[in-house]
């Protein structure tokens with residue numbers, strides 16, 4: 001069955017964006033960027049694929065992306081209505097009207113929706129974010145892939161907006177980069 005993978009960039013203190021959605025504090029480490037572009041080219045937004053030499057790159061791991069409205073909105077504000085045109089795009093929102101024929105707005109319960117998606121054939125499903133959607137989808141996340149950058153912000157949008165519920169995880173893989181960033185893959189213990 002296809003997996004739901006939360007693949008996300010985070011600070012050392014567990015934030016995926018600043019309190020107002022800031023993200024320019026994430027350093028652009030070329031070693032991590034090169035590895036990720038090679039291994040998950042489909043996670044590069046359509047607008048940046050040509051300049052990254054990925055214009056025609058095939059989808060290697062994911063063919064579907066899930067976003068909360070808070071994750072989709074920064075692109076929308078820039079006039080980009082289809083940020084990952086090479087993927088099937090689902091945006092969860094109860095307030096957004098249709099924005100683009102390539103983007104499906106979902107009002108259903110995220111857990112049930114993902115359970116149905118997993119029954120369909122296809123590659124793995126990328127949960128792009130954000131913390132609110134990830135918190136609700138926690139029971140359906142099969143793998144957590146954290147790109148951890150050596151930076152702290154103190155407060156912001158957490159990786160998960162979820163109740164206090166400790167859960168042991170297994171580390172399925174760790175990679176560290178000369179720049180100080182790491183990519184750690186976790187599964188449920």
Ligand SMILES: NC(=O)c1ccc[n+]([C@@H]2O[C@H](COP(=O)([O-])OP(=O)(O)OC[C@H]3O[C@@H](n4cnc5c(N)ncnc54)[C@H](OP(=O)(O)O)[C@@H]3O)[C@@H](O)[C@H]2O)c1
Pocket residue numbers: 007008009010015016017018020021022023067068069070071072074092093094095096106107108109110128129130131132133134136157161
């Ligand atoms: N560092 C990274 O890799 C990374 C990745 C992704 C996102 N981000 C950042 O994270 C921030 C967004 O995260 P967030 O936690 O604030 O928001 P979010 O999870 O992206 O979106 C929250 C919105 O999703 C909709 N939603 C949530 N639950 C729903 C449900 N059950 N049914 C239907 N719609 C539902 C609601 O939209 P409505 O209010 O319209 O109903 C809600 O306001 C942004 O700043 C983004 O840039 C960072």
